[in-house]
Amino acid sequence: MEFNDNHVLGLKDLLYRMADDLLILGHRNSEWTGLGPILEEDIAFSSMAQDKLGQSLAMYEILHELGESDPDTVAFTRNAPQFHSCQLVELPIGEYDFSLVRHFFFDHQSALRIDMLTDTVVEPLQMAARKFRGEIKYHTMHADSWLKQLALGSEEAKIRMQQAINETFPYALGMFEPSKYENELIEAGIFAGEAVLQNTWLRVITEKLNAFGYTLPDINDVTPVNGGRNGIHTEFLQPLLDEMTEVFSIDPGADW
Amino acid sequence: MSISREAHIKETLEMVMDPEIPTISIVDLGIVTKISSEKEHTAYVQLTPTFSGCPALKIMEDLVQQALISAGYTEVKVETSFETQWNSNMISEKGREGLLKHGLAPPPKHDGYIELDVLSDIACPLCNSRNTTMQTPFGPTLCRSMHYCKNCSNAFEAFKPIY
Numbered sequence: 494m495e496f497n498d499n500h501v502l503g504l505k506d507l508l509y510r511m512a513d514d515l516l517i518l519g520h521r522n523s524e525w526t527g528l529g530p531i532l533e534e535d536i537a538f539s540s541m542a543q544d545k546l547g548q549s550l551a552m553y554e555i556l557h558e559l560g561e562s563d564p565d566t567v568a569f570t571r572n573a574p575q576f577h578s579c580q581l582v583e584l585p586i587g588e589y590d591f592s593l594v595r596h597f598f599f600d601h602q603s604a605l606r607i608d609m610l611t612d613t614v615v616e617p618l619q620m621a622a623r624k625f626r627g628e629i630k631y632h633t634m635h636a637d638s639w640l641k642q643l644a645l646g647s648e649e650a651k652i653r654m655q656q657a658i659n660e661t662f663p664y665a666l667g668m669f670e671p672s673k674y675e676n677e678l679i680e681a682g683i684f685a686g687e688a689v690l691q692n693t694w695l696r697v698i699t700e701k702l703n704a705f706g707y708t709l710p711d712i713n714d715v716t717p718v719n720g721g722r723n724g725i726h727t728e729f730l731q732p733l734l735d736e737m738t739e740v741f742s743i744d745p746g747a748d749w
Numbered sequence: 750m751s752i753s754r755e756a757h758i759k760e761t762l763e764m765v766m767d768p769e770i771p772t773i774s775i776v777d778l779g780i781v782t783k784i785s786s787e788k789e790h791t792a793y794v795q796l797t798p799t800f801s802g803c804p805a806l807k808i809m810e811d812l813v814q815q816a817l818i819s820a821g822y823t824e825v826k827v828e829t830s831f832e833t834q835w836n837s838n839m840i841s842e843k844g845r846e847g848l849l850k851h852g853l854a855p856p857p858k859h860d861g862y863i864e865l866d867v868l869s870d871i872a873c874p875l876c877n878s879r880n881t882t883m884q885t886p887f888g889p890t891l892c893r894s895m896h897y898c899k900n901c902s903n904a905f906e907a908f909k910p911i912y
Binding site: 533536537539540541543544545546547548550551617620621623624625626627628630631634635638 | 830891911
């Protein structure tokens with residue numbers, strides 16, 4: 494089918510959501526480099542950061558093919574209100590319980606979104622999704638094994654993990670804030686939509702959390718923290734961007 | 750299209766080694782996904798990354814470019830694409846031997862699905878024992894995991910299976 498202007502706008506919004514989430518969470522993950530509670534975790538978060546940056550670059554490249562600026566310009570010269578990332582990814586790394594729970598919520602979302610996109614009609618996105626699938630598998634396996642182990646740990650570990658789950662859940666729901674173009678994306682066969690993704694995600698994580706011995710708050714008692722997809726961010730995003738782009742801003746034309 | 754020129758390009762690329770693992774060529778690694786030559790002295794090569802975030806890919810593009818120019822090609826185009834997605838089964842037998850020579854355990858073959866337990870008893874590249882344990886599925890580069898051999902008491906790395 495021929496795409497009209499709204500289909501293209503919807504596709505761009507979808508790509509920006511994914512690319513910006515991956516860039517910002519990749520940056521946050523990299524903040525554990527050198528600080529992880531044990532060496533293996535230091536390496537794990539650093540590796541996942543690198544995967545996420547690689548994946549975000551691939552998404553920015555598709556956007557570039559669609560007429561947006563080149564990846565460096567898009568990644569390094571926008572301000573917070575121009576980012577389509579959800580608020581979940583910009584929150585500071587906090588304690589390890591929070592970082593692990595965010596990792597669990599985000600990466601299961603990312604894995605399921607990618608799975609849905611392995612048969613999108615948008616060819617470059619379909620090919621990239623088929624590539625990312627195997628990489629993300631290592632991220633979800635890592636998150637699962639830590640949530641499981643900590644549930645079997647001390648009373649303090651269990652309490653802190655459960656508390657992190659309760660506090661992070663409203664932000665996690667913000668990952669699924671509907672796009673203005675949901676109907677266009679669905680009708681064109683680009684993406685089956687945020688609502689479908691959220692339902693699948695809820696089913697998957699509820700099953701896992703229950704099996705590990707945690708409980709997920711009742712979704713009816715929770716207000717999703719939306720806004721990020723429309724450029725409304727917490728006070729934490731702009732300082733992150735300032736830090737991330739500090740070197741680039743000194744000499745934007747520098748040859749690396 | 751010329752079969753003999755394409756064969757020559759492939760031969761040339763068999764001499765281009767992975768910059769991080771000098772015992773395996775990029776052809777045996779399975780990342781060369783297309784080769785063509787429309788007319789004399791022209792070469793087109795398509796590469797695909799092992800991992801999307803692999804920083805060695807740019808270096809490999811340059812190495813391919815240089816190798817082909819040295820081999821007499823004057824118009825060389827090297828492109829990276831996800832058109833054929835790399836998976837670890839694409840490493841050739843010769844490539845698996847090359848990994849071992851570098852002290853890296855080759856990835857277990859998979860059938861399109863991977864769970865962590867496939868990494869739990871990788872054969873040790875030093876003593877070949879399967880009495881090993883995985884320390885972490887993440888390693889010094891994106892494509893490696895870290896293991897410990899309970900038989901010869903050595904730590905070792907493995908090339909990760911990926912689908």
